[in-house]
Amino acid sequence: MAATALSVNVNKVAVLRNSRGGALPDPLRAADACLRVGAQGITVHPRPDRRHITAEDVVALRPLCAGRGELNIEGNPFAAARPGYPGLLELAREARPEQVTLVPDGDGQITSDHGFDLERDAERLAPLVAEFRALGARVSLFVDAGSKGLSRVREIGAQRIEIYTGPFAEAHAAGRAGDALARCAATARSARALGLGVNAGHDLSQDNLGDFLRAVPAVQEVSIGHALFGEALYAGLERTVKFYLALIATA
Template sequence: MPTQLSVNVNKIAVLRNSRGGGEPDPLRAAKTCIAAGANGITVHPRPDRRHIVAEDVYRLRDLCRGAVELNIEGNPFAPARPGYPGLIPLAEATRPEQCTLVPDADGQITSDHGFDLARDAERLRPLIAALKQVGCRVSLFIDAGTEQLDIARDIGADRIEIYTGPFAEAHAAGTVAPALADCARTARAAQAAGLGVNAGHDLSQSNLEDFLVGVPEVLEVSIGHALFSEAIYAGLDATVRRYLALTGAT
């Protein structure tokens, strides 16, 4: 089964917000990605509204509905505040096909670690149940090397997303074997527990093929920063098509 490509359009919103106004438009970028064959669109609205905002999510929900998967990422523990309704209420209002829970703090530049399931499981359990109630598939952001994933299954998760930042760093440094082995071990543990496996963070054209060869049966990769960086030079349509060729999802 080919690995699905979900394009994270946050970076388009970062550029828009740096200037104000409506350009570049994440909706238009998402339309281009979908036309090129992307299997899904990912967004990660944060409480400080520094990139994708709740208003964007509603627009993208309308665009994706019946066409491709919408995946909303975020910290389920972050409280609502003006301009940010909270992850669970936003998911309840938009009913994305997938909701990926990520333990990022408000001030983080980007996500950089997975859940501590031993600590967080009971807090996550009712939130996962609420998402499942509105039809969301639920994925948990997990560090590579984690093996005790029966907990994730027992609290209702459907999938995990392997945090691939350390793999990407090791790949760039030419010392990839241990990091790739950690990813593969976590994928096997998840699959043995009956969970699907997604992956994301710093995956790029230079490392994606090696990752997918070393970590079999990955259902979905979420890619944003590298894809839009590469698209500056090669164009968005062409870049999406190159990723689809790497994942086999063409």
């Protein structure tokens, strides 16, 4: 099994830029710095209200990532297109990401906070999964630890799951991560038994990532943004990315 890949989510750089207007700080420059020191990918989660990463940013990231790391676009495949946001499928057609992570977030959510209800959502997802795969993208579905119906992920053609790690991170901070870790580990094992790959993300940090990777088997990719950029304010971006890579290597 290959080492876990680190995909850095650069949304927070765009949040800071958009709070002032103009072009600075530049999320593309941040992505370049992350790739330069060894991150294996860049994640973005454009939302219809354009409050952080925009469709234009996503398209500009394509040549920057080419040959250096995977581009992973997250988003709600059911969110309608509107001015400034072409819809997730159309954006994938233009940017041609290596991976698309489908997430059931509503327009008004501050951040993703739950996975798909696979029994309810699988039939709606199936034709969209097929369209994303036809573009050459690997498709991952955002799921809760302990989610029922993982077999439906494979049935509709998705190749990976991304375990929502927010509850684990909260439990870890409170000193009671055991049950949450066990649910994540069981979900990963079930996915692997079905032939699915396993990603993970949300509120992973230097404080909890090592414990997570030691307990959860065969995680192929972690997507980290909020904590990483918060930590980078103090330690510097390139140094912080190196910290994460070292954590992964020793977990």
